Amino acid sequence: MKGSFFTIFVYGILISSGHCQSIFSGLENGIGLRQYITTTRGMGMGGTGLALTDSTSLNSYNMAAWRYINNTKINVSLRYIYVSTNLSEQKFSSSTANFGGLQLAIPIKKNRWILGASFTPYSSINFSYILKYQIPNRSYEQNVFYEGNVARSQLGLVWSPHGRFAFSAGLNYFFGAIKDRYYLFFNDPTISDNFYVLEYQFRGPGFGTSAHLMVTNQLSLGGFLDLEPSIEYTLIRRSTITLEETKTLTKTKFPVFAGLGSSYQFYPQWTLSADFAIQNWKKGLNNQKVADNVEGYYQLGFGIEHSHFKGRAKLFLNKFDTRAGFSYSNMGYLIEGTSIKEYAAHLGFGIPFFQGRARLDLAFTGGIRGDKTETIVEETFFRSFISISAGELWFQKVR
């Protein structure tokens, strides 16, 4: 099993440079499309998961929910994304794969103290396009590549003073880089092709906390709060005149990010969940630049799960978990004054193995982003998630 972990990790790192090719990711004043993924299980349930009780997989945002694990756990996930863009009368599509996240939890004191680390995508930019220009006596094309990502890592400690409540506190560290490359191509021997690169680097610490409360045996609440991290924002550009690299370093903050969720087990194998997460990007990066095309990001999701039968299952549907859901998001960007919205349907499966101590989760979402009649462009997308959650009885004080 250790070999499998290693293999997955290596492959995950290898493909972590890929991103979703979304036209919206390259919009001005933003750091790309926000990535909010709790767990692959949650992605099968409408992007929820903050309050779900789970002794197998690890929640990216609500570390307090990790209190249900009883041995060292690791969770690795990958994503595949297909996007079809409809811009005016033009259609094109792209697909890519990337790293979905990595979580590691080490119980220090069983069901009471847990040390954890999480690494998860925070935002992602990947869009490349060609524009053709015709100016007097000259035609040329410009190829533009926007690419990069920002990641959120968290080192946290979970404390569960009571069987129904847990609290976590963590040190977040945000880091990443976005590179914009602009190439000019001329079909003319008298004029030089040219390029220009702008690179934006981000790094800085923040503080995050989360909580999980089991109100009754059926009803749970969960939530997280990432306070404003203090970000060092560096703009790097190479002068076209002196060819020297200049770095402009400024301090900025990412807005507070918060989420609240609930889950309700209304029948032994049936669970409902609902989540809401919000982050106000209205001021952009607070870098004195007028940011009139950004606004608040939020996501609302609903999901339902039919879990596998914890015993000898006869029915096929009892052998694995089946999930479904729906989500609605405001992407935090405006085009011509109209918000970019996202609607998605979710479907997921969980396949337990090793007597339920480990699980392979699959989730599929499909939806639409933007509205062609109002925002000129819309995207239909399909995303698939795969994660494996497994554990070992090591680094644990066995009582």
Added chain:
Amino acid sequence: MYKYLLLTISLFLLSTCNEDPHQLIVNIYNEEILGVIKDTTLFVIHDTSYFQKSKVNTQFASRLGLGRVENLKCRPIFRFIDYSTLPDSAKIDSAWIKLVSRGSISRGNTLPFTARIYPIISTQFPVWTSNLDSIWIDPDQSIDKGTILSELQISPDDTNGYLFTLNDAGLDLVRTWADSAAIQEENYGFIIDFEMADYIQYFSAVNSGADPELLLKYSFPADTAVYRDTLLANFDAYLYEGDYPRQVDRNYSSSLIVYNSVLFFNFDNFLNQVGGEVTILSANLELPVDRDQSLIDPLYDIGNLVTLNLESEPYETPVEADLSLGFYAILNTWSEDSSHIIVSSNDNRKTFANMIRAQLANQKKPLGFVISIADNADNKSSVVSDEKEQFNYLAFYTSKEANPSKKARLTIEYWIPAKPRL
């Protein structure tokens, strides 16, 4: 099993990555962010021209000049030293020197003139074959003007060539040089000279494909048959002396009598107006020419007029140009109305843009360029065609000219690159 399942999935994901850019028919992004292409014209703010003392090596010239234009006088010299194909017992009966016409240059008058061949006698230049760019002080002292070897009327209409028939004195000289048994006198060759001429007639030179020839007719004792042989000249060159007239309010670029022009442009104002990053995509230099005050070779036209980056500090002397290999732009195209010269519309404009970039990178302000006929730039001769066989001078209007259309100007196409999105 799970391990292999996940490996397969990962490889599948990798194989489906797609990074190709899409062409957008409608742009949803902010155009200001993407940068913009513009062009502008900068007029010369200061200019001058200067004399470049130089010695011209005509070893590889394909033409030899004979005659006079303005106050410049040219006279070709030849040496025929290889008579090895001529049998020892042959008796030279007649000899001719054949020269092939290769254009002419004049101020308009091209009256025929008389050319005479004289022997070169002086030992002032012991081996002029190996020192082809030497300066001959008072060359007439090295010419035996009392011995005419041949005489011919030179007319520019005679495009086929010229055949000088050597007289008895000429035959005697050739017989002496050809006689391997006799005590050899030093063969200094001969010169073609003239008294009065109002144009320069060019002849093809050695290794031009139409080399100067010594035609011999000879016979043998007790043999009535007549034989002929053709010898090619082994060495040639031409002497030139004099100058051409220059106006005070003009700048000059010329060959042989080497003058270069220097132009300055104020790029600071332009950069201040743009107010940020700018990259030069293409550049062109437009040089209005006072054609009435210029002399342009009809065969070569303006040849390889080049612009070089100014290496020395602005306004300082001596003027130094950047002679880096390949770092020059050729200006040899006339505008449609033939009023000014422009940078050739091929890679030269890109090269010129690179030259401007290099000057800006060195923060050399104002921009300075040296306008030179290629051969004047010494080691440029190896990278552009030789200009030693032509005498040209171009008169440029100065920055003091009231009419802007007669001022030298720099047109540049530039890109104000993308602004930060964040």
